[in-house]
Amino acid sequence: MSLGSVPLKYKISIDRDQCMKCMRCVDNCSYGVYRVEDDKILIDSRKCTACHRCISMCPRDAINLQERPVDYRSHPLWTVEAREDVINQARTGKIILAGMGNAVDYPIIFDRLVLDACQVTNPSIDPLREPMELRTYIGKKPSKLEFTKNNGDIDLKTKLSPNLKLDTPLMIGHMSYGAISLNAQLSLAKAVAKTGTFMGTGEGGMHEAIYPYQDHTIVQIASGRFGVDIDYLERGAAIEIKVGQGAKPGIGGHLPGEKVCADVSCTRMIPLGSDAISPAPHHDIYSIEDLAQLVRSLKEATNWEKPVFVKIAAVHNVAAIAAGIARSSADAVVIDGFKGGTGAAPKVFRDNVGIPIEAAIAAVDQKLNDQGIRNEVSIIASGGIRNSGDLAKSIALGADAVYIGTASLIALGCRVCGNCYRGLCPWGIATQKPELVNRIDSDVGAENVANLIHAWTLELSELMGAAGLNSIESLRGNRERLRGYMLDQGLLDVLKIESVGA
Amino acid sequence: MCGIIGVIDRTMSRMDGSHIKRALSLMDERGSGEGAGYVAYGIYPDYADCYAIHVFFDNLLEPKTKVDAILKQWGRIVHQEEIPTYEQPGLKKEHIPWRYFFKPYADLMVGTTNPDDDNVTHLVMKINSDVEGALVFSSGKNLGVFKASGWPEDVANFYRIEDYEGYIWLAHNRYPTNTSGWWGGAHPFNLLDWSVVHNGEITSYGTNRRYVEGHGYQCTMLTDTEVVAYLFDLLGRKHGLPSEMVVEALAPPFWDEIDEMPEKKEEFMRALRLTYGPALMNGPFAIVVATKDGIVGFTDRIKLRPLIVGENGSKLYISSEEAAIRTMDPDVETIYMPRAGEPVIGRVVE
Numbered sequence: 116m117s118l119g120s121v122p123l124k125y126k127i128s129i130d131r132d133q134c135m136k137c138m139r140c141v142d143n144c145s146y147g148v149y150r151v152e153d154d155k156i157l158i159d160s161r162k163c164t165a166c167h168r169c170i171s172m173c174p175r176d177a178i179n180l181q182e183r184p185v186d187y188r189s190h191p192l193w194t195v196e197a198r199e200d201v202i203n204q205a206r207t208g209k210i211i212l213a214g215m216g217n218a219v220d221y222p223i224i225f226d227r228l229v230l231d232a233c234q235v236t237n238p239s240i241d242p243l244r245e246p247m248e249l250r251t252y253i254g255k256k257p258s259k260l261e262f263t264k265n266n267g268d269i270d271l272k273t274k275l276s277p278n279l280k281l282d283t284p285l286m287i288g289h290m291s292y293g294a295i296s297l298n299a300q301l302s303l304a305k306a307v308a309k310t311g312t313f314m315g316t317g318e319g320g321m322h323e324a325i326y327p328y329q330d331h332t333i334v335q336i337a338s339g340r341f342g343v344d345i346d347y348l349e350r351g352a353a354i355e356i357k358v359g360q361g362a363k364p365g366i367g368g369h370l371p372g373e374k375v376c377a378d379v380s381c382t383r384m385i386p387l388g389s390d391a392i393s394p395a396p397h398h399d400i401y402s403i404e405d406l407a408q409l410v411r412s413l414k415e416a417t418n419w420e421k422p423v424f425v426k427i428a429a430v431h432n433v434a435a436i437a438a439g440i441a442r443s444s445a446d447a448v449v450i451d452g453f454k455g456g457t458g459a460a461p462k463v464f465r466d467n468v469g470i471p472i473e474a475a476i477a478a479v480d481q482k483l484n485d486q487g488i489r490n491e492v493s494i495i496a497s498g499g500i501r502n503s504g505d506l507a508k509s510i511a512l513g514a515d516a517v518y519i520g521t522a523s524l525i526a527l528g529c530r531v532c533g534n535c536y537r538g539l540c541p542w543g544i545a546t547q548k549p550e551l552v553n554r555i556d557s558d559v560g561a562e563n564v565a566n567l568i569h570a571w572t573l574e575l576s577e578l579m580g581a582a583g584l585n586s587i588e589s590l591r592g593n594r595e596r597l598r599g600y601m602l603d604q605g606l607l608d609v610l611k612i613e614s615v616g617a
Numbered sequence: 618m619c620g621i622i623g624v625i626d627r628t629m630s631r632m633d634g635s636h637i638k639r640a641l642s643l644m645d646e647r648g649s650g651e652g653a654g655y656v657a658y659g660i661y662p663d664y665a666d667c668y669a670i671h672v673f674f675d676n677l678l679e680p681k682t683k684v685d686a687i688l689k690q691w692g693r694i695v696h697q698e699e700i701p702t703y704e705q706p707g708l709k710k711e712h713i714p715w716r717y718f719f720k721p722y723a724d725l726m727v728g729t730t731n732p733d734d735d736n737v738t739h740l741v742m743k744i745n746s747d748v749e750g751a752l753v754f755s756s757g758k759n760l761g762v763f764k765a766s767g768w769p770e771d772v773a774n775f776y777r778i779e780d781y782e783g784y785i786w787l788a789h790n791r792y793p794t795n796t797s798g799w800w801g802g803a804h805p806f807n808l809l810d811w812s813v814v815h816n817g818e819i820t821s822y823g824t825n826r827r828y829v830e831g832h833g834y835q836c837t838m839l840t841d842t843e844v845v846a847y848l849f850d851l852l853g854r855k856h857g858l859p860s861e862m863v864v865e866a867l868a869p870p871f872w873d874e875i876d877e878m879p880e881k882k883e884e885f886m887r888a889l890r891l892t893y894g895p896a897l898m899n900g901p902f903a904i905v906v907a908t909k910d911g912i913v914g915f916t917d918r919i920k921l922r923p924l925i926v927g928e929n930g931s932k933l934y935i936s937s938e939e940a941a942i943r944t945m946d947p948d949v950e951t952i953y954m955p956r957a958g959e960p961v962i963g964r965v966v967e
Contacts, residue, residue, distance in 0.1 A: 233820070236794045236818050237817070237818040237820055237900050237901050237921075238901060238921055240919070245919055246871045246873065246919075248871060248872055250872050252891055256891045256892055256894075257888070257891075257892045258892075259855075259856040259892065260856065260858065260888060260889060260892045260893070262885075269885060271884060271885050271888055273888060273892070275884075275887070275888050275891065278891065484827050484828075484830070484831040485831065486831075487831045487832055487833075488831075489827070489828075489831055489895070490828070490892075490894060490895050511823075582820060583818075583820035583899065583900045583901070584820050584821065584899045584900070585899060585918065585919065586897060586899060588821075588824065588890075588894035588895060588897045589820065589821030589824050589897055589898075589899035590824070591824055591894070591895070592823065592824050592827050592895070593821060593822075593823035593824040594823050594827075595822055595823030595826075596820075596823060
């Protein structure tokens with residue numbers, strides 16, 4: 116017996132009085148919602164993903180989108196999604212794939228944290244008139260300074276490890292060429308070069324178009340080792356070993372063969388059109404000492420000239436794992452929270468595995484501080500950072516810097532429709548189809564992304580000034596300047612903050 | 618708002634407390650009558666090689682029994698007595714100030730190059746966090762803190778500080794905001810040799826506190842100033858940085874200035890900021906720190922609180938107010954205002 120069709124997710128309608136039949140919607144929709152028959156634009160709403168490409172391109176605002184025009188009988192347990200997933204799996208017998216971040220309605224801790232400002236007893240600082248320091252160094256720091264004094268002249272004995280110098284504590288996370296288009300990656304690369312920060316290459320090698328910006332890239336080594344050779348390692352300003360990802364902790368990755376075009380295949384060093392499958396574990400890391408060995412090998416291969424980061428998904432035991440990583444030669448621990456985005460992940464992982472980044476930052480910072488080694492290693496946080504408020508709160512909880520992913524894609528047009536894994540992204544981001552990729556002009560894209568970084572940086576300066584802080588070091592781990600609003604005692608204890616009013 | 622003043626006689630000739638009492642009382646405008654205190658160096662020559670441990674006891678029963686037991690376990694009490702006090706109409710005696718002259722057993726501390734100091738630091742942290750009704754507020758050699766809730770003159774008369782003679786004095790007139798005027802919250806704050814008086818609010822307190830806590834200190838005084846004493850102890854004593862360098866770590870030059878420095882200096886300052894970033898102090902403050910070897914005064918990096926320096930022969934004064942210095946020494950020769958973050962250092966000359 117057929118299960119029949121499920122109700123429409125979105126219904127598109129065109130205001131025919133407004134429409135001037137310019138056909139932009141038809142041209143722009145890569146999902147095939149629109150077609151023309153007898154000079155009439157016909158609509159197949161079932162194909163719509165709510166990516167908004169047509170709406171944003173319509174010169175007459177003639178397109179209307181309605182979400183769930185026909186709804187199910189409401190039920191608190193058997194939500195629409197629960198029912199549709201069952202129907203879907205009854206049909207296919209397969210794992211459900213999903214794009215973008217965790218879509219379950221978990222409470223967002225960031226929204227229950229409030230920042231502090233000065234009144235009377237300490238003056239706030241106006242960043243327009245006074246210096247405001249956001250410069251952040253990512254990398255190993257000495258535990259103490261050793262020096263010798265010769266006739267009043269001080270000679271430094273401590274040798275500083277190479278650190279990345281960031282003009283703002285905000286970087287762009289790892290999104291590989293393959294997962295996103297070259298024009299999207301190029302936009303990000305140009306943007307970070309403009310704003311004095313860095314971006315991750317993802318596990319996909321480095322396309323030669325990125326070479327001019329390589330001093331602003333962090334090259335990634337993941338379990339598939341795609342695109343890795345000595346040339347790749349030497350090009351990056353830093354190297355990152357990716358052990359896990361917040362959107363899908365504990366499993367590997369899968370780039371479908373359709374996305375492996377000629378260029379992607381060359382950059383990744385894999386055959387054209389073949390699926391790029393990254394295994395769940397690194398097959399040379401079965402223990403913490405194996406990881407320490409790989410960190411050392413990478414440093415050895417690059418003359419100890421580059422910081423090496425280790426990225427893990429925020430899982431229950433994240434603090435202890437981070438403490439283990441801190442003991443290796445690694446320079447920074449990257450923690451990716453369970454709201455982190457992805458091109459494609461099994462939905463059951465995306466929505467159910469891992470912990471939120473806010474709790475993970477606090478736990479890692481606390482563990483390293485208890486062991487007296489917090490300042491010796493950097494913490495980079497990612498996974499669901501939406502604005503400068505989240506950025507400031509992440510730093511106050513203990514992060515040195517953050518990675519943003521989704522936010523930078525939204526700056527390129529992404530509307531978070533969540534269909535990245537289908538390779539049809541009408542915004543030219545998560546696709547390799549040349550006609551779609553060409554929709555991004557990397558100079559314009561770079562401008563938008565740089566604007567975003569600049570705007571958050573300005574806002575962060577203002578927030579710090581209002582809190583009477585003129586350097587980012589004094590915000591880092593300064594949980595006195597955070598309060599929890601309607602958080603339970605258990606979480607307040609984990610975050611080591613007081614309640615509002617306390 | 619608070620008023621601070623410090624003085625050192627660099628030839629180590631000793632001054633009684635009457636002058637600093639007058640100077641501090643002049644700054645009553647900057648206080649609220651809820652806290653004042655003094656510290657003097659060189660006041661216990663008869664017990665110069667003992668740690669002078671000053672304790673506020675709520676009563677002399679359980680808390681004192683516990684403290685006695687702890688001290689006897691960790692060392693030898695050479696002498697102990699109640700600190701003499703004299704009833705003042707404007708001051709309620711809320712605690713019994715007591716002093717021990719104590720010699721720690723060095724062999725009880727392992728894994729340290731400075732077992733005596735580490736032993737005493739450990740005891741101070743232990744008593745202050747574990748023993749209810751006892752608070753150690755002074756623990757250095759040949760020095761003592763005298764503080765209470767009240768106006769400067771009342772506190773001075775309560776302890777009769779004119780009876781003490783020291784070559785360094787620091788004093789503080791408090792306008793409390795963070796904690797009510799409890800005796801433990803009054804300045805100076807002291808740990809071992811380090812004493813601190815502070816006007817201001819440390820907006821980076823949370824960061825600084827976590828840093829010192831990560832290195833074995835416990836903040837028990839409910840106020841931001843104690844962290845300064847611990848930072849000086851950690852950087853100055855344990856890491857061996859000279860005072861100027863400690864100030865450079867706590868109130869460093871801005872990156873823009875560092876970038877312009879000659880290469881060697883630039884590298885040094887960068888290393889200092891990277892290593893001691895969590896020790897950087899932010900927010901409005903003027904601070905004077907004393908050790909047995911001298912005093913150092915400095916302000917925050919943009920000088921949001923006043924600090925003024927006076928000199929007369931071997932004497933160096935650092936204060937919130939010029940008038941206070943002139944009250945103490947009408948013949949003062951030079952008066953100047955240091956720049957933001959610039960350390961002012963007075964060292965004893967042997």
